[in-house]
Amino acid sequence: MQISQILHKIDSGDIALPEFQRGYVWTRDQVRAFFQSLYRGYPIGGFLTWSTKADSANTRGGGPEKDGTVQLLLDGQQRVTTLYGVTQGRSPRFFEGNQAALTGLHFHLETETFEFYAPAKMKDNPLWVDVTALFQGGLGTLLPSITALAGSDGSLVAAYIERLNRITQIKDRNIHIEEVTGKDMTIDVVVEIFNRVNSGGTKLSKGDLALAAICASWPDARPTMNTALKNWSHAGFTFKLDWLLRNVNAVLTGEAQFSKLGDVEVPEFQSGLKQTIESISYLLNALGGRLGLDHGRVLNGRAAFPVMSRLLHHHSGKFPDAMTRDRLFYWFIHSFLWGRHTGATETALNQDLEAVDAGGVNRLIETLRQARGGRLEVRPDDFQGSSMGSRFYPLLYMLSRVHGAQDLGSGVPLKDGMLGKLSSLQVHHIFPKTLLYKYGYSRAEVNAVANFCFLTQDTNLQISAKRPEDYxxxxxxxxxxxxxxxWIPTDPELWRIDAYRSFLAARRELLAEASNSFLTKLLEGPSPVGLAAPTHATVLRSATAPVPAAATDEDMPGLAQLLKDLRRQGFAEPELDSEVTNLVPGSPVLVATAFWPQGLQEEVGGPVVLVPETTQDEQAALEASDYRVFHSVDALGRYVDNMHADQAA
Known part of the structure; x- marks a missing residue:
């Protein structure tokens, strides 16, 4: 079938995307390489579709109502979307992704190469032709400029026309389409086929399968959930669709396994989803107001939300009193400090959901205490973790917020949303990084949580890289x-660079004491009177995360430039100084310099970790969890270069 016919069938709804398919993930470099292959006539593979009844097909983005059958695209989404977006000048109705990857592709008449628009290189340069404009307007619109460009050289005019014709004729190219059809092709069978043909990408999760079954009866399920995720994102909290679905599952079934959703009827799911979205917003408001955890950078313990959503479900969507709220938050803080829901997530979740159903928040706390061998307290050594990926970084931020920590320059209590050009909160190294590296301290010591505090931007600029003994x-x-x-030690003897390790030990003591004092107050709770809490209608305000220092070559040589290059090429944003999640059960806690949990390309390939060094146990845990690990910027850069070479081949 010709590419032009395929594109027409997308417009007519004869070819669509099944709801279980994920979004568009190609980078600009892949789009460029794909069109280079098309131009050169290289093989680009065929497409695989699933022919099913149109009246029962669950498609992404909707479309015209149809009788008969519809072909759901199982293999070829990225290629079809790229062809449609570049040639039509707009994305298809099923598009979910970065629109910038499909706009601005240009072709150079002399070098016969494709690149995306760069003003410094292409502005007012007639040798660069807008590919989308060529497809939309046809070759005739460019003939005057081509003739003027070539002058009296007829052979050059002919060469330019031939090259542009080769581009427009891409739509005439035939692509083989293989169909999966038959009554035995159930959704489970088709998803298994999908996972097999997409072995290079991220396989569909249990949550994807559960959502696919729900969307078969209620097509608006996914859009409704995406709207909620977008609203939370605007308020500073980024969650995944799987995470929201797990919350819904907990509310409706009281279980962690997604398979339980198979017994839930659509009206019940619709009601449960609405209740869950309201409960999560309610929780985020309460966490921000009571604990100061008002943006995603400091919101650890996301896997504990299904448990808290389930508890709210038992109380009509809100806390019955202030004591229940404070004790639940006591449990929540301890659950993320000790990694309660890392590793075997469903096992711990089922235990906690059972505890909530059997005895509420008190049973929850007792279950966690037993899992911890009776210990629920913070010790000074717990603050030995390094970087903002440490589980104790959010605790430091929380303490600063709930205790009204003062800005070191103005003495004004720090809070989110401070007014003024230079009043935004920033993370500050009490002992400056450059000074510590100069004196031979390790990266872990330099970025120790006990070396962090929070300041306004103005104060941070004034202090800059001064020695503690001076400022x-x-x-x-x-x-x-x-x-x-x-909680900065006031003994001047500890402010010298040679006393840095003693300074850290002294500050860890102060932080542990403050932590236990606050956690005890949460456990004891205020008197259990009715709580005047935010309503479900409360609109989450957009919070601003404290600004960390930019990634520098002090952390890893070449890191800042590599991240800049990856961002420019359209790769996923990494989590910096982040705890590596979802390792095999029992693995040590590992904080990576940069972490791509969904792969360098979102949803494609396995997770990628950049970390200077690992212990033998850490390395074994990463390899056992199928994480791709790099110990230097150069090694990761070579890997990216090889990806480009493979795509261009």
Missing amino acids: LPEIAQKVPGALESQ
Whole structure:
């Protein structure tokens, strides 16, 4: 079938995307390489479709109502979407992804190469031709400019026309389409086929399968969930669709396994989804107001939300009293500090959901205490973790918010949303990084959580890279109480660079004491009176995360430039200084310099970890969990270069 016919069938609804398919993930480099292959006449593979009844087909993005059959695209989504987007000048109705990957493709008449628009290189340069404009307007619109460009050289005019014709004739190219059809092709069978032919990508999860079954009867399920995810994202919280579905599952079934959703009727799911979305917004408001955890960067413990959503379900969607709220948050903090829901997620979730159903928040706390061997307290050594990926970084931020830690420059209590150009919160190294590296301290010591505090941007700029022994005495004199409010040891002997390790030990003692004091207050809770809590209609305000220092070559040589290059090429944004999640049960906690949990390309390939060094146990855990590990920027850069070479081949 010709490509032009395939594109027409997409418009008419004869070819569509099944709901279980994920979004568009190609980078601009892949789009460029794909069109280079088409131009050169290289093989680009065929497509695989599933022919099913149109009246029962569950398609992404909807479309014209049809009788008969519809072909659901199982293999070829990225190629079809690229062809449609570039040639039609718009994305297909089923599109979910980065629109920028499909706009601005240009062709150079001399070098016969494809590149995306770059003003410095292409502006007012007639040798660069807009590919989409060529498909939309045809060759005739370019003939005057081509003739003027070639002058009196007729052979050059002919060469230019031949090259442009070769592009427009891409739509005439025939592509083989293989169909999967038959009454025995159930959704489960088709998904198995999909996973086999998409072995290079991320396989469909249990959540995808559950959602596919739901969408078969209620096509608006996915759009409704995506709208909620988008609203939370605007407020500073980024969640995955699987995560929301697991919350819904917990609310409706009280179980962690997605298979339980198979017994849920559509009206019940619709009601449960609405209730769950309201409960999550309610929880986010409460966490921000009570604990100061007001943006995604400090919201650890996301896997615990299904348990909290289930508890709210038992109380009509809100806390019955302030004591229940505080005790639940006591459990929530301890659950993420000790990694309660990492590894075997469903096992721990089922235990906690059972505890909530049997005895509420008190049973939850007792279950966690037993799992911890009776220990639910923070010790100074627990703050030995390094980087903002440490589980104890959110605890430090929370303490700073709930205790009204003061800005070291102005003495003003720190809070989110401070007004003024230079009043945004920033993460500050009390002992500056450059100074510590100069004196031979390790990266883990430099980025120790106990070396962090929070300041306004103005104060951070004023302090800059000064030695603590130079700027801390001035703060102690000008802003009495500010150092104590941030748990910074006040002994001047500890402010010297040679006493840095002693400084960290002293601050860890202060932080542990403050943590246990606050957690005890949560456990004891206020008197159990009715709670005037936010309503479901409360609109989450957009919070601003404290700005970390930009990735620098001090952390890993060449890191800043590599991340800039990857961003420019359209690769996924990594989590920086992040705890590596979903390792095999019993694995040690590992904080990576950069972590791509969904792969360098979102939803394609396995997770990627960049970390300077690992212990033998850490390396074994990463390999057992199928993580691709790089120990240097150069190694990761070579891997990316090889990806480009494979795509261009």
